[in-house]
Amino acid sequence: MDLFGRRWALRILWELRAGPLGARALLARCEGLSSSVLYQRLRELTSNGIIAPSVDGYELTRLGTALGHALQPLDEWAITWAQEQNDQNPAEA
Numbered sequence: 001m002d003l004f005g006r007r008w009a010l011r012i013l014w015e016l017r018a019g020p021l022g023a024r025a026l027l028a029r030c031e032g033l034s035s036s037v038l039y040q041r042l043r044e045l046t047s048n049g050i051i052a053p054s055v056d057g058y059e060l061t062r063l064g065t066a067l068g069h070a071l072q073p074l075d076e077w078a079i080t081w082a083q084e085q086n087d088q089n090p091a092e093a
Helices: 009-018 023-029 035-047 062-088
Strands: 051-054 057-060
Touching: 009 023, 009 035, 009 051, 009 057, 009 062, 023 035, 023 057, 035 051, 035 057, 057 062
Parallel strands: none
Antiparallel strands: 051 057
């Protein structure tokens, strides 16, 4: 759990859910992520068997894909929460 609590780790995994991405594509999708932190997280996620290098960059392993499925309900909850916040505060939308 410590690994997933590190800044950008879950975002990187989220971006890889649809398929492999290279480092430049990950940097472009994760505004504010520095290249040094990206490469540190990629090393950590790779060494823990969550992602693997591929011809196209990095991709989720079987374990990483299973984690993505586990995160899907959290994403659905976040969407519902954001919609309710918007409904409660329409002037701020």
